[in-house]
Amino acid sequence: MKISTHISHNQSLKAKTLLAFAFAAMLPFGAAQASGGLKVTATNATWQTECSTCHVAYPASLLSAESWKAVMNGLDKHFGTDASVDAAAKKEITAFLEKNASQRRRDAVLSANGKPQLRITETAWFIREHDEVSGRIWKNPLVKSAANCAACHTLAEKGDFNEHNIKMPK
Ligand code: HEC
Ligand code: HEC
Numbered sequence: 001m002k003i004s005t006h007i008s009h010n011q012s013l014k015a016k017t018l019l020a021f022a023f024a025a026m027l028p029f030g031a032a033q034a035s036g037g038l039k040v041t042a043t044n045a046t047w048q049t050e051c052s053t054c055h056v057a058y059p060a061s062l063l064s065a066e067s068w069k070a071v072m073n074g075l076d077k078h079f080g081t082d083a084s085v086d087a088a089a090k091k092e093i094t095a096f097l098e099k100n101a102s103q104r105r106r107d108a109v110l111s112a113n114g115k116p117q118l119r120i121t122e123t124a125w126f127i128r129e130h131d132e133v134s135g136r137i138w139k140n141p142l143v144k145s146a147a148n149c150a151a152c153h154t155l156a157e158k159g160d161f162n163e164h165n166i167k168m169p170k
Contacts, residue, residue: 038159046096067117069098121147153166
């Protein structure tokens with residue numbers, strides 16, 4: 001489904017130009033943003049191996065360093081599962097994630113209980129960026145969870161979240 005079908009081509013172009021500026025200002029990514037989309041360039045072999053078995057390896061630039069530290073210190077109780085890695089891998093992955101984390105203050109958001117935000121999908125920018133996705137689509141069995149990026153971002157595994165590579169399940 002194309003998101004912007006309700007606006008005319010001209011408006012759409014104008015909107016795109018405006019959005020290009022808006023994205024530059026509002027998205028937390030330190031990564032390259034060719035034609036308005038996120039393409040993650042920062043990578044690390046250990047992170048790629050250990051953090052992509054249950055879901056796509058989430059880009060480091062989508063959470064703050066504080067959040068990554070908290071995620072990595074809680075891997076034994078990781079969203080209802082045990083995602084522990086050995087000490088050397090933990091050290092390497094934590095350093096990689098912290099180095100490439102979002103630098104923006106507003107992504108260092110605290111969750112309701114005052115602890116660092118653990119979920120990308122609960123950050124303000126994620127909610128704003130996805131506010132056009134209807135409840136029906138979120139509940140689609142092919143999606144199941146907002147954390148299932150690859151259900152819509154067809155190249156998420158390659159770190160490509162460009163809007164042109166989105167294909168929403170019907
Ligand atoms: C149900 C489908 C769906 C899921 C699941 C989903 N997204 Fe999206 N995503 C979208 C849509 C739709 C947009 C808006 C595209 C637009 O603005 O045209 C979007 C936009 C984005 C953008 C901005 C893209 C751009 O070109 O500026 C990023 C980055 C992004 N999503 C990351 C993620 C991440 C990370 C996850 C998983 C944690 C995720 N998304 C899960 C549908 C989805
Ligand atoms: C054993 C499986 C498993 C492994 C390995 C794993 N995770 Fe997860 N992870 C999960 C599950 C399950 C969720 C919750 C998914 C959902 O809510 O749909 C999750 C969610 C997350 C989220 C939050 C997604 C959101 O909602 O924004 C982050 C961040 C995350 N994982 C980071 C990591 C990192 C970093 C690693 C590597 C050190 C890792 N995960 C390895 C199972 C795993």
